[in-house]
Amino acid sequence: MEILTTVLSVTVISVVLALIIIVAEYFFNNYGECEIDINNGDKKLTVDGGSSLLSTLAGQKIFIPSACGGKATCGLCKVQVLEGAGPLLPTEEPYLEEQERNDNFRLACQVKIKTNLRILIPEELFNIREYETKIEKMEQLTHDIIGFRLKLPEGDTVSFKAGQYMQFYTKPYDKIKESVYRAYSIANVPSDNKAVELIIRQVPDGICTTYAHTQLKEGDKVKISGPYGDFFLRGNCSELVMIAGGSGLAPIQSIILDVLEKGIDLKMNFFFGAVTKRDLYRLDYFNDLAAKHDNFNFIPALSKPAPEDEWEGETGLITEVVDRFIGDGSDMEGYLCGSPGMINACINVLTKKSIPEDKIFYDKF
Ligand SMILES: Cc1cc2nc3c(=O)[nH]c(=O)nc-3n(C[C@H](O)[C@H](O)[C@H](O)COP(=O)(O)OP(=O)(O)OC[C@H]3O[C@@H](n4cnc5c(N)ncnc54)[C@H](O)[C@@H]3O)c2cc1C
Structure with missing residues (x-):
């Protein structure tokens, strides 16, 4: 009997505690309806509070760039929040420069909607x-x-x-x-x-x-x-240095095809780097393009070709190969896509070739 009473008392206490937690959560986390004013009254949304600004806007079909799905690891979802965001969180700090903080930029994935907000976003995001x-x-x-x-x-x-x-x-x-x-x-x-x-x-x-x-x-x-994204061709120069590793070929391929199709008067040098031959692809495709277009050079390179690769092309780190091929870069732009390590090393080489840093564009991943 004593055991039964104890079990019953513990169960009742647990149920009561659980109910208290549920009711408290409802009251503390229920921010009710909040208004988001976008671009000084251009658009006004009435939304339920409690979720992140990033996911709430996505729910309203306004898509802020983000690559990590809201984990605060890519730093891409920057939005100017003029009112209602609360204090800056430690998770946002690494991604915001001093000037951006002064201009009230925040990571939309980290801003929880608890009250009315006033935000500014670029017009093109509506497309x-x-x-x-x-x-x-x-x-x-x-x-x-x-x-x-x-x-x-x-x-x-x-x-x-x-x-x-x-x-x-x-x-x-x-x-x-x-x-x-x-x-x-x-x-x-x-x-x-x-x-x-x-x-x-x-x-x-x-x-x-x-x-x-x-x-x-x-x-x-x-x-x-x-x-x-803002990784796209500027073309304020006479020659491009394009460097890709792995799946970083994707945006570079798109830019090369666009320049060739539109007949833009630019010389293009495309360096495609990998460790061994099994990491390279579309070699025939780019070699064919180079054979057909005088303004397109294709330079695939391997850093450690395996004996079975029977590689007759360029060898060495992609930075060394770029260094050998590129002369004075003062009238060039750089377009780089690949791992952060590769891109940082390439920026070093390109700036030494006199390509101004603000003419070097990249997507790191
Ligand atoms: C602008 C941009 C363009 C891009 N374009 C391309 C492209 O064209 N092609 C391409 O292939 N990629 C591209 N990426 C990268 C891509 O967005 C992804 O980041 C990548 O594909 C990995 O995604 P995932 O979900 O498979 O890995 P995730 O699940 O995000 O994991 C990433 C890494 O974290 C590790 N990890 C995950 N969870 C844990 C955990 N709990 N504990 C410890 N480690 C963990 C994983 O093992 C992995 O190494 C691009 C990125 C950006 C920013």
């Missing part, structure tokens, strides 16, 4: 849309890179600048219970506007890349949104 696409083609490009061609719905088109990227949404799979999204650069030429091509490298244990590489097949549906 970003979601697309429900179908995988038209999947191509194994290397042991860990797959090319995807995603067809837009019949009659639909996408307008993007060569070099920009899309966000790619996963569905829940295996132990991953929620949809996530990640950034992938567009590889096709903007005139090919009824489809989007992406080049995705498998990251060990990566949520999105494992999904793309193991869960998808031709004919499957994929949601994407975009276009985003």
